[in-house]
Amino acid sequence: MARNPANLLYAKSHEWVDIAQEGDDKVATIGISAFAIEQLTDLVYMDLPAVGKVVAAGDEFGEVESVKAVSPLYSPVDGEIIAVHSDLPERLDELKEDPYDFGWILKVRLSSEAGLSQLLSHADYEQQCGEAG
Amino acid sequence: MAPFAGFQMPIQYQGIVAEHQACRSTAALFDVSHMGRLRFDGEGSAELLDHLLSRRVIGLPIGAVRYGLMCNAEGGVLDDVLVSHLQTPSGSQYHLLVVNASNRAKIIRWITPHLADFSTVTMSDRTELTAMIAIQGPRAVEVTARLFRAHVDQLKRYRAVITEQFGKPVIVSRTGYTGEDGFELIVRADEALRVWENLLLVGREYGFCAAGLGARDTLRLEAGMPLYGHELSEQIDPISAGLRFACTLDGRSFIGDEALRRISEQGPEQVRIGLLPEGKRPVREGCKVLGPNDEPVGWITSGAPSPTLQRPIAMAMVDAALVDRTTGVAQVDLRIDNRGHHQPATSVPLPFYHRPL
Numbered sequence: 001m002a003r004n005p006a007n008l009l010y011a012k013s014h015e016w017v018d019i020a021q022e023g024d025d026k027v028a029t030i031g032i033s034a035f036a037i038e039q040l041t042d043l044v045y046m047d048l049p050a051v052g053k054v055v056a057a058g059d060e061f062g063e064v065e066s067v068k069a070v071s072p073l074y075s076p077v078d079g080e081i082i083a084v085h086s087d088l089p090e091r092l093d094e095l096k097e098d099p100y101d102f103g104w105i106l107k108v109r110l111s112s113e114a115g116l117s118q119l120l121s122h123a124d125y126e127q128q129c130g131e132a133g
Numbered sequence: 134m135a136p137f138a139g140f141q142m143p144i145q146y147q148g149i150v151a152e153h154q155a156c157r158s159t160a161a162l163f164d165v166s167h168m169g170r171l172r173f174d175g176e177g178s179a180e181l182l183d184h185l186l187s188r189r190v191i192g193l194p195i196g197a198v199r200y201g202l203m204c205n206a207e208g209g210v211l212d213d214v215l216v217s218h219l220q221t222p223s224g225s226q227y228h229l230l231v232v233n234a235s236n237r238a239k240i241i242r243w244i245t246p247h248l249a250d251f252s253t254v255t256m257s258d259r260t261e262l263t264a265m266i267a268i269q270g271p272r273a274v275e276v277t278a279r280l281f282r283a284h285v286d287q288l289k290r291y292r293a294v295i296t297e298q299f300g301k302p303v304i305v306s307r308t309g310y311t312g313e314d315g316f317e318l319i320v321r322a323d324e325a326l327r328v329w330e331n332l333l334l335v336g337r338e339y340g341f342c343a344a345g346l347g348a349r350d351t352l353r354l355e356a357g358m359p360l361y362g363h364e365l366s367e368q369i370d371p372i373s374a375g376l377r378f379a380c381t382l383d384g385r386s387f388i389g390d391e392a393l394r395r396i397s398e399q400g401p402e403q404v405r406i407g408l409l410p411e412g413k414r415p416v417r418e419g420c421k422v423l424g425p426n427d428e429p430v431g432w433i434t435s436g437a438p439s440p441t442l443q444r445p446i447a448m449a450m451v452d453a454a455l456v457d458r459t460t461g462v463a464q465v466d467l468r469i470d471n472r473g474h475h476q477p478a479t480s481v482p483l484p485f486y487h488r489p490l
Contacts, residue, residue, distance in 0.1 A: 042438075044413065065438075067347065067415075067438050068347045070415075
Protein backbone atom coordinates (compact mmCIF):
# COMPACT_ATOMS: atom_id res chain seq x y z
CA MET A 1 0.00 0.00 0.00
CA ALA A 2 1.34 3.39 -0.96
CA ARG A 3 2.59 5.57 1.85
CA ASN A 4 0.56 8.69 2.42
CA PRO A 5 2.88 11.68 3.06
CA ALA A 6 0.19 13.18 5.31
CA ASN A 7 0.62 10.29 7.77
CA LEU A 8 4.41 10.54 8.10
CA LEU A 9 6.64 12.40 10.54
CA TYR A 10 9.32 14.80 9.33
CA ALA A 11 12.67 16.09 10.51
CA LYS A 12 13.43 19.78 10.08
CA SER A 13 16.30 18.61 7.84
CA HIS A 14 13.69 17.18 5.37
CA GLU A 15 13.84 13.44 6.10
CA TRP A 16 10.51 11.65 6.42
CA VAL A 17 9.92 8.86 8.96
CA ASP A 18 7.36 6.07 8.91
CA ILE A 19 7.18 4.17 12.24
CA ALA A 20 5.83 0.61 12.19
CA GLN A 21 5.61 -2.17 14.77
CA GLU A 22 7.56 -5.27 13.68
CA GLY A 23 7.23 -7.97 16.35
CA ASP A 24 8.58 -6.52 19.55
CA ASP A 25 10.47 -3.78 17.75
CA LYS A 26 9.57 -0.43 16.36
CA VAL A 27 11.14 0.13 12.95
CA ALA A 28 11.49 3.53 11.27
CA THR A 29 11.56 3.67 7.48
CA ILE A 30 13.36 6.84 6.43
CA GLY A 31 13.50 8.81 3.19
CA ILE A 32 13.72 12.40 1.99
CA SER A 33 10.71 14.56 1.27
CA ALA A 34 9.40 15.56 -2.14
CA PHE A 35 10.02 19.18 -1.15
CA ALA A 36 13.70 18.48 -0.46
CA ILE A 37 14.09 16.63 -3.74
CA GLU A 38 12.46 19.46 -5.62
CA GLN A 39 14.72 22.01 -3.94
CA LEU A 40 17.86 19.96 -4.66
CA THR A 41 16.88 19.20 -8.30
CA ASP A 42 19.13 17.24 -10.62
CA LEU A 43 20.32 14.56 -8.17
CA VAL A 44 23.52 12.91 -9.38
CA TYR A 45 25.00 10.93 -6.50
CA MET A 46 24.03 9.34 -3.20
CA ASP A 47 26.27 7.84 -0.54
CA LEU A 48 24.66 5.43 1.94
CA PRO A 49 25.86 3.66 5.10
CA ALA A 50 26.24 -0.07 5.77
CA VAL A 51 23.64 -2.23 7.52
CA GLY A 52 24.48 -2.63 11.21
CA LYS A 53 25.60 0.93 11.82
CA VAL A 54 24.18 2.53 14.97
CA VAL A 55 22.88 6.06 14.59
CA ALA A 56 21.56 8.70 16.96
CA ALA A 57 18.99 11.31 16.00
CA GLY A 58 20.82 14.15 14.26
CA ASP A 59 23.77 11.99 13.11
CA GLU A 60 24.81 12.29 9.49
CA PHE A 61 24.32 8.88 7.87
CA GLY A 62 25.03 9.71 4.22
CA GLU A 63 24.85 12.38 1.59
CA VAL A 64 23.04 13.26 -1.56
CA GLU A 65 24.57 15.41 -4.28
CA SER A 66 22.87 17.58 -6.82
CA VAL A 67 24.61 19.35 -9.69
CA LYS A 68 25.24 22.34 -7.47
CA ALA A 69 25.90 21.03 -3.99
CA VAL A 70 26.39 18.21 -1.49
CA SER A 71 23.66 17.83 1.13
CA PRO A 72 24.15 15.68 4.23
CA LEU A 73 21.43 13.20 5.21
CA TYR A 74 20.61 13.10 8.93
CA SER A 75 19.06 10.29 10.90
CA PRO A 76 15.82 11.50 12.45
CA VAL A 77 15.84 8.63 15.01
CA ASP A 78 18.02 6.61 17.43
CA GLY A 79 18.73 2.99 16.59
CA GLU A 80 20.48 0.42 14.43
CA ILE A 81 20.32 0.40 10.64
CA ILE A 82 18.75 -2.93 9.66
CA ALA A 83 18.22 -2.31 5.93
CA VAL A 84 19.61 0.01 3.27
CA HIS A 85 18.02 0.61 -0.12
CA SER A 86 21.28 -0.10 -1.92
CA ASP A 87 19.84 0.18 -5.48
CA LEU A 88 18.75 3.73 -4.84
CA PRO A 89 22.02 5.53 -5.77
CA GLU A 90 21.76 3.97 -9.25
CA ARG A 91 18.09 4.94 -9.59
CA LEU A 92 17.93 8.57 -8.52
CA ASP A 93 15.46 9.41 -11.30
CA GLU A 94 12.98 7.01 -9.70
CA LEU A 95 13.63 8.53 -6.27
CA LYS A 96 12.53 11.84 -7.74
CA GLU A 97 9.33 10.29 -9.16
CA ASP A 98 8.40 8.39 -6.01
CA PRO A 99 10.12 9.66 -2.85
CA TYR A 100 7.76 7.97 -0.35
CA ASP A 101 7.56 4.38 -1.62
CA PHE A 102 10.28 3.47 -4.09
CA GLY A 103 12.48 6.18 -2.56
CA TRP A 104 12.86 4.73 0.94
CA ILE A 105 16.51 4.96 2.04
CA LEU A 106 16.96 3.21 5.42
CA LYS A 107 15.16 1.08 7.95
CA VAL A 108 16.26 1.69 11.53
CA ARG A 109 15.28 -0.47 14.53
CA LEU A 110 14.59 2.08 17.24
CA SER A 111 16.63 1.88 20.43
CA SER A 112 14.70 4.75 21.97
CA GLU A 113 11.58 6.70 21.17
CA ALA A 114 12.75 9.76 23.06
CA GLY A 115 13.66 11.68 19.88
CA LEU A 116 10.34 11.14 18.14
CA SER A 117 8.70 14.05 19.94
CA GLN A 118 11.13 16.36 18.10
CA LEU A 119 9.72 15.36 14.72
CA LEU A 120 7.14 17.44 12.89
CA SER A 121 3.67 16.49 11.72
CA HIS A 122 2.98 16.80 8.00
CA ALA A 123 1.10 20.07 8.59
CA ASP A 124 3.94 21.59 10.63
CA TYR A 125 6.50 20.41 8.08
CA GLU A 126 4.50 21.95 5.22
CA GLN A 127 4.41 25.19 7.13
CA GLN A 128 8.21 25.11 7.56
CA CYS A 129 8.63 24.46 3.82
CA GLY A 130 6.27 27.30 2.99
CA GLU A 131 8.34 29.68 5.07
CA ALA A 132 11.59 28.45 3.50
CA GLY A 133 10.24 28.56 -0.05
CA MET B 134 17.85 33.14 -4.64
CA ALA B 135 21.20 33.78 -3.02
CA PRO B 136 23.05 36.95 -2.08
CA PHE B 137 26.12 37.56 -4.27
CA ALA B 138 28.32 40.68 -4.30
CA GLY B 139 25.45 42.82 -3.06
CA PHE B 140 22.88 41.41 -5.51
CA GLN B 141 20.11 38.88 -4.96
CA MET B 142 20.96 36.28 -7.59
CA PRO B 143 18.90 33.33 -8.84
CA ILE B 144 20.87 30.07 -8.58
CA GLN B 145 18.26 28.37 -10.73
CA TYR B 146 14.78 28.92 -12.17
CA GLN B 147 13.50 25.46 -13.21
CA GLY B 148 16.65 23.42 -12.53
CA ILE B 149 20.30 23.67 -13.44
CA VAL B 150 20.34 20.73 -15.87
CA ALA B 151 17.25 21.86 -17.82
CA GLU B 152 18.63 25.40 -18.08
CA HIS B 153 22.07 24.13 -19.09
CA GLN B 154 20.58 21.90 -21.80
CA ALA B 155 18.43 24.75 -23.13
CA CYS B 156 21.57 26.85 -23.56
CA ARG B 157 23.37 24.03 -25.42
CA SER B 158 20.42 23.09 -27.63
CA THR B 159 18.56 26.37 -28.29
CA ALA B 160 19.29 29.39 -26.04
CA ALA B 161 19.09 30.62 -22.48
CA LEU B 162 18.84 34.09 -20.92
CA PHE B 163 21.03 35.15 -18.04
CA ASP B 164 20.57 38.24 -15.90
CA VAL B 165 24.20 39.25 -15.43
CA SER B 166 23.50 42.74 -14.14
CA HIS B 167 25.74 42.03 -11.16
CA MET B 168 28.80 42.27 -13.44
CA GLY B 169 30.56 45.62 -12.94
CA ARG B 170 30.41 48.12 -15.82
CA LEU B 171 32.95 50.94 -15.74
CA ARG B 172 32.97 53.62 -18.43
CA PHE B 173 36.07 55.64 -19.38
CA ASP B 174 35.61 58.91 -21.25
CA GLY B 175 38.12 61.44 -22.49
CA GLU B 176 41.47 61.72 -24.19
CA GLY B 177 43.87 59.16 -22.76
CA SER B 178 41.31 56.44 -21.86
CA ALA B 179 43.03 53.94 -24.12
CA GLU B 180 46.46 54.80 -22.67
CA LEU B 181 45.20 54.44 -19.09
CA LEU B 182 43.61 51.03 -19.75
CA ASP B 183 46.60 49.90 -21.81
CA HIS B 184 48.78 50.57 -18.76
CA LEU B 185 46.45 48.49 -16.55
CA LEU B 186 45.69 45.51 -18.81
CA SER B 187 47.52 42.50 -20.24
CA ARG B 188 46.04 43.22 -23.69
CA ARG B 189 46.71 46.16 -25.97
CA VAL B 190 43.99 48.82 -25.66
CA ILE B 191 45.84 51.58 -27.57
CA GLY B 192 44.72 51.23 -31.17
CA LEU B 193 41.73 49.02 -30.30
CA PRO B 194 39.33 49.68 -33.21
CA ILE B 195 35.85 51.05 -32.57
CA GLY B 196 33.55 48.08 -32.04
CA ALA B 197 36.29 45.73 -30.86
CA VAL B 198 36.11 43.77 -27.58
CA ARG B 199 39.15 42.18 -25.91
CA TYR B 200 39.46 39.73 -23.02
CA GLY B 201 42.36 40.57 -20.73
CA LEU B 202 43.70 40.50 -17.19
CA MET B 203 44.32 43.28 -14.73
CA CYS B 204 47.39 42.25 -12.76
CA ASN B 205 49.39 43.49 -9.84
CA ALA B 206 53.16 44.09 -10.17
CA GLU B 207 53.85 40.43 -9.27
CA GLY B 208 51.62 39.24 -12.11
CA GLY B 209 48.83 38.09 -9.75
CA VAL B 210 45.39 38.55 -11.26
CA LEU B 211 43.26 41.34 -9.77
CA ASP B 212 40.47 40.55 -12.21
CA ASP B 213 39.71 39.20 -15.66
CA VAL B 214 37.82 41.70 -17.76
CA LEU B 215 36.35 42.55 -21.15
CA VAL B 216 37.30 45.92 -22.58
CA SER B 217 35.34 47.43 -25.48
CA HIS B 218 35.87 50.53 -27.59
CA LEU B 219 32.46 52.00 -28.41
CA GLN B 220 31.03 54.92 -30.33
CA THR B 221 27.68 56.54 -29.55
CA PRO B 222 25.28 57.50 -32.38
CA SER B 223 26.32 61.14 -31.82
CA GLY B 224 29.91 60.17 -32.54
CA SER B 225 31.55 60.31 -29.11
CA GLN B 226 33.84 57.45 -28.21
CA TYR B 227 34.52 55.73 -24.92
CA HIS B 228 35.89 52.53 -23.44
CA LEU B 229 33.83 50.14 -21.38
CA LEU B 230 35.35 47.74 -18.88
CA VAL B 231 33.23 44.81 -17.68
CA VAL B 232 34.58 43.39 -14.41
CA ASN B 233 33.54 40.67 -11.99
CA ALA B 234 30.89 41.68 -9.45
CA SER B 235 32.98 40.46 -6.54
CA ASN B 236 35.95 42.59 -7.70
CA ARG B 237 34.16 45.78 -8.69
CA ALA B 238 34.96 47.81 -5.56
CA LYS B 239 38.57 46.55 -5.55
CA ILE B 240 39.07 47.44 -9.22
CA ILE B 241 37.67 50.94 -8.73
CA ARG B 242 40.08 51.39 -5.81
CA TRP B 243 42.95 50.05 -7.94
CA ILE B 244 42.23 52.33 -10.92
CA THR B 245 41.45 55.53 -9.01
CA PRO B 246 45.06 56.54 -8.18
CA HIS B 247 46.08 55.99 -11.82
CA LEU B 248 43.44 58.48 -12.96
CA ALA B 249 45.64 61.22 -11.49
CA ASP B 250 48.16 60.55 -14.28
CA PHE B 251 45.45 60.92 -16.92
CA SER B 252 43.74 64.19 -15.99
CA THR B 253 41.51 64.20 -19.09
CA VAL B 254 40.04 60.76 -18.32
CA THR B 255 36.90 60.27 -16.26
CA MET B 256 35.81 56.90 -14.89
CA SER B 257 32.12 56.37 -14.15
CA ASP B 258 30.61 53.31 -12.52
CA ARG B 259 27.60 52.48 -14.72
CA THR B 260 26.74 49.24 -12.90
CA GLU B 261 23.66 50.45 -11.05
CA LEU B 262 22.40 52.69 -13.86
CA THR B 263 22.38 49.84 -16.35
CA ALA B 264 21.45 46.17 -16.54
CA MET B 265 23.19 43.38 -18.43
CA ILE B 266 21.52 40.39 -20.06
CA ALA B 267 23.27 37.51 -21.81
CA ILE B 268 21.40 35.50 -24.45
CA GLN B 269 23.46 32.42 -25.26
CA GLY B 270 22.96 29.34 -27.38
CA PRO B 271 23.01 28.07 -30.97
CA ARG B 272 19.73 29.84 -31.83
CA ALA B 273 20.30 33.03 -29.81
CA VAL B 274 21.58 35.18 -32.67
CA GLU B 275 19.10 34.17 -35.39
CA VAL B 276 16.07 34.51 -33.13
CA THR B 277 16.90 37.77 -31.33
CA ALA B 278 18.86 39.75 -33.94
CA ARG B 279 15.67 41.16 -35.49
CA LEU B 280 14.77 42.91 -32.24
CA PHE B 281 17.58 45.41 -32.80
CA ARG B 282 17.86 48.31 -35.20
CA ALA B 283 21.37 47.37 -36.36
CA HIS B 284 22.03 44.12 -38.21
CA VAL B 285 23.59 42.58 -35.12
CA ASP B 286 23.62 39.11 -36.70
CA GLN B 287 26.44 40.54 -38.85
CA LEU B 288 28.55 41.32 -35.76
CA LYS B 289 31.62 39.12 -35.61
CA ARG B 290 32.73 37.37 -32.40
CA TYR B 291 34.28 39.85 -29.95
CA ARG B 292 32.69 42.84 -31.65
CA ALA B 293 30.14 45.21 -30.14
CA VAL B 294 27.89 48.03 -31.30
CA ILE B 295 25.63 50.63 -29.72
CA THR B 296 22.22 50.36 -31.37
CA GLU B 297 18.54 50.59 -30.41
CA GLN B 298 15.76 48.27 -29.40
CA PHE B 299 12.31 49.90 -29.75
CA GLY B 300 13.94 53.32 -29.78
CA LYS B 301 15.98 52.78 -26.60
CA PRO B 302 19.78 52.53 -26.61
CA VAL B 303 21.39 49.13 -26.13
CA ILE B 304 24.97 47.89 -26.34
CA VAL B 305 25.08 44.56 -28.17
CA SER B 306 28.27 42.55 -27.82
CA ARG B 307 28.89 39.18 -29.51
CA THR B 308 30.51 37.68 -26.45
CA GLY B 309 29.59 35.28 -23.68
CA TYR B 310 30.62 32.92 -20.94
CA THR B 311 28.99 29.64 -21.90
CA GLY B 312 30.96 28.26 -24.85
CA GLU B 313 28.00 29.08 -27.11
CA ASP B 314 27.38 31.82 -29.64
CA GLY B 315 25.22 34.71 -28.50
CA PHE B 316 25.01 38.27 -27.31
CA GLU B 317 25.58 40.20 -24.13
CA LEU B 318 23.33 43.26 -23.90
CA ILE B 319 23.65 46.36 -21.75
CA VAL B 320 20.55 48.50 -21.36
CA ARG B 321 19.35 51.25 -19.04
CA ALA B 322 18.28 49.76 -15.73
CA ASP B 323 14.69 50.94 -16.19
CA GLU B 324 14.52 49.14 -19.55
CA ALA B 325 15.83 45.82 -18.23
CA LEU B 326 12.54 44.12 -17.46
CA ARG B 327 11.02 45.06 -20.83
CA VAL B 328 14.07 43.79 -22.73
CA TRP B 329 14.19 40.57 -20.67
CA GLU B 330 10.50 39.85 -21.23
CA ASN B 331 10.75 40.61 -24.94
CA LEU B 332 13.65 38.20 -25.36
CA LEU B 333 11.76 35.48 -23.48
CA LEU B 334 8.65 36.17 -25.54
CA VAL B 335 10.34 35.88 -28.95
CA GLY B 336 12.35 32.89 -27.73
CA ARG B 337 9.48 30.98 -26.19
CA GLU B 338 8.50 29.07 -29.32
CA TYR B 339 12.16 28.06 -29.74
CA GLY B 340 12.41 26.75 -26.17
CA PHE B 341 14.45 29.63 -24.74
CA CYS B 342 14.41 29.83 -20.96
CA ALA B 343 15.84 31.86 -18.12
CA ALA B 344 18.97 30.38 -16.57
CA GLY B 345 20.58 31.12 -13.21
CA LEU B 346 24.05 31.21 -11.74
CA GLY B 347 24.11 27.40 -11.36
CA ALA B 348 23.85 26.75 -15.09
CA ARG B 349 26.19 29.64 -15.84
CA ASP B 350 28.80 27.84 -13.73
CA THR B 351 28.38 24.38 -15.29
CA LEU B 352 28.36 25.91 -18.81
CA ARG B 353 31.56 27.87 -18.31
CA LEU B 354 33.21 24.86 -16.65
CA GLU B 355 32.43 22.64 -19.66
CA ALA B 356 33.78 25.42 -21.89
CA GLY B 357 37.02 25.42 -19.84
CA MET B 358 36.65 29.08 -18.91
CA PRO B 359 38.23 30.33 -15.69
CA LEU B 360 36.16 31.91 -12.92
CA TYR B 361 37.71 34.52 -10.68
CA GLY B 362 38.13 33.20 -7.13
CA HIS B 363 38.53 29.65 -8.49
CA GLU B 364 41.00 29.45 -11.39
CA LEU B 365 42.13 33.07 -10.96
CA SER B 366 43.22 35.07 -7.93
CA GLU B 367 45.90 37.47 -6.81
CA GLN B 368 48.00 34.35 -6.05
CA ILE B 369 47.55 32.91 -9.56
CA ASP B 370 49.10 34.54 -12.62
CA PRO B 371 47.54 34.35 -16.09
CA ILE B 372 50.34 32.14 -17.50
CA SER B 373 49.70 29.46 -14.85
CA ALA B 374 45.97 29.81 -15.45
CA GLY B 375 46.47 28.95 -19.13
CA LEU B 376 45.70 32.49 -20.31
CA ARG B 377 48.96 33.22 -22.13
CA PHE B 378 46.80 34.05 -25.18
CA ALA B 379 45.31 36.98 -23.25
CA CYS B 380 48.73 38.54 -22.51
CA THR B 381 50.43 40.70 -25.14
CA LEU B 382 53.94 40.85 -23.71
CA ASP B 383 55.99 42.11 -26.67
CA GLY B 384 56.61 45.78 -27.40
CA ARG B 385 54.55 47.27 -24.60
CA SER B 386 54.63 47.92 -20.89
CA PHE B 387 51.83 47.51 -18.35
CA ILE B 388 51.54 46.72 -14.66
CA GLY B 389 52.81 43.19 -14.08
CA ASP B 390 54.52 42.89 -17.49
CA GLU B 391 57.98 42.05 -16.14
CA ALA B 392 56.68 39.33 -13.85
CA LEU B 393 54.61 37.83 -16.66
CA ARG B 394 57.57 37.86 -19.08
CA ARG B 395 59.70 36.08 -16.48
CA ILE B 396 57.01 33.45 -15.78
CA SER B 397 56.40 33.00 -19.49
CA GLU B 398 60.12 32.41 -20.16
CA GLN B 399 60.87 30.22 -17.14
CA GLY B 400 57.55 28.40 -17.22
CA PRO B 401 54.96 28.53 -14.44
CA GLU B 402 55.21 26.41 -11.28
CA GLN B 403 51.60 25.31 -11.55
CA VAL B 404 49.28 24.94 -14.48
CA ARG B 405 45.54 24.59 -14.94
CA ILE B 406 44.37 21.22 -16.25
CA GLY B 407 41.09 19.48 -16.99
CA LEU B 408 40.20 16.27 -15.14
CA LEU B 409 37.62 13.53 -15.64
CA PRO B 410 37.10 11.94 -12.20
CA GLU B 411 36.16 8.25 -12.40
CA GLY B 412 32.67 7.16 -11.42
CA LYS B 413 29.63 9.25 -10.67
CA ARG B 414 30.67 11.12 -7.58
CA PRO B 415 31.31 14.81 -8.34
CA VAL B 416 34.52 16.33 -7.02
CA ARG B 417 34.32 19.85 -5.66
CA GLU B 418 36.50 22.90 -5.31
CA GLY B 419 39.20 22.52 -2.65
CA CYS B 420 39.73 18.73 -2.95
CA LYS B 421 43.43 17.81 -3.05
CA VAL B 422 44.90 16.30 -6.21
CA LEU B 423 47.30 13.42 -5.44
CA GLY B 424 50.21 12.08 -7.51
CA PRO B 425 51.25 8.43 -8.09
CA ASN B 426 52.59 8.09 -4.51
CA ASP B 427 49.56 9.80 -2.95
CA GLU B 428 51.59 12.98 -2.56
CA PRO B 429 49.64 16.25 -2.94
CA VAL B 430 50.38 17.81 -6.35
CA GLY B 431 47.60 20.38 -6.58
CA TRP B 432 43.99 21.20 -5.85
CA ILE B 433 40.60 21.22 -7.55
CA THR B 434 39.59 24.76 -8.52
CA SER B 435 36.10 23.92 -9.87
CA GLY B 436 34.17 20.68 -10.14
CA ALA B 437 30.64 19.65 -11.05
CA PRO B 438 28.66 16.95 -12.83
CA SER B 439 28.67 17.88 -16.52
CA PRO B 440 25.13 17.85 -17.93
CA THR B 441 26.50 17.51 -21.49
CA LEU B 442 29.04 14.75 -20.79
CA GLN B 443 26.80 13.10 -18.16
CA ARG B 444 29.76 12.60 -15.83
CA PRO B 445 31.80 14.59 -13.31
CA ILE B 446 34.31 17.09 -14.70
CA ALA B 447 36.79 19.34 -12.90
CA MET B 448 39.57 21.84 -13.37
CA ALA B 449 42.66 21.78 -11.16
CA MET B 450 45.91 23.64 -10.57
CA VAL B 451 48.76 21.10 -10.44
CA ASP B 452 52.56 21.05 -10.44
CA ALA B 453 53.69 22.13 -13.89
CA ALA B 454 56.44 19.48 -13.95
CA LEU B 455 53.76 16.77 -14.27
CA VAL B 456 52.12 18.34 -17.30
CA ASP B 457 53.08 18.20 -20.98
CA ARG B 458 53.22 21.86 -21.97
CA THR B 459 52.13 21.20 -25.56
CA THR B 460 49.04 19.15 -24.82
CA GLY B 461 48.22 20.54 -21.36
CA VAL B 462 47.72 16.95 -20.14
CA ALA B 463 49.29 15.46 -16.98
CA GLN B 464 51.73 12.63 -17.74
CA VAL B 465 51.17 10.69 -14.49
CA ASP B 466 48.20 8.96 -12.86
CA LEU B 467 46.29 11.34 -10.64
CA ARG B 468 43.78 10.78 -7.88
CA ILE B 469 41.50 13.20 -6.10
CA ASP B 470 41.00 13.16 -2.35
CA ASN B 471 37.21 13.47 -2.41
CA ARG B 472 36.45 13.80 1.30
CA GLY B 473 38.62 10.83 2.20
CA HIS B 474 37.83 8.70 -0.84
CA HIS B 475 40.75 8.55 -3.32
CA GLN B 476 39.06 8.85 -6.70
CA PRO B 477 41.16 8.20 -9.85
CA ALA B 478 40.98 10.95 -12.49
CA THR B 479 42.08 11.20 -16.11
CA SER B 480 43.78 14.39 -17.26
CA VAL B 481 42.29 15.69 -20.53
CA PRO B 482 42.85 18.78 -22.70
CA LEU B 483 40.55 21.74 -22.05
CA PRO B 484 37.84 22.58 -22.92
CA PHE B 485 35.52 19.67 -22.13
CA TYR B 486 32.99 21.00 -24.63
CA HIS B 487 33.41 22.58 -28.07
CA ARG B 488 30.34 23.98 -29.75
CA PRO B 489 29.65 22.24 -33.07
CA LEU B 490 30.63 24.40 -36.06
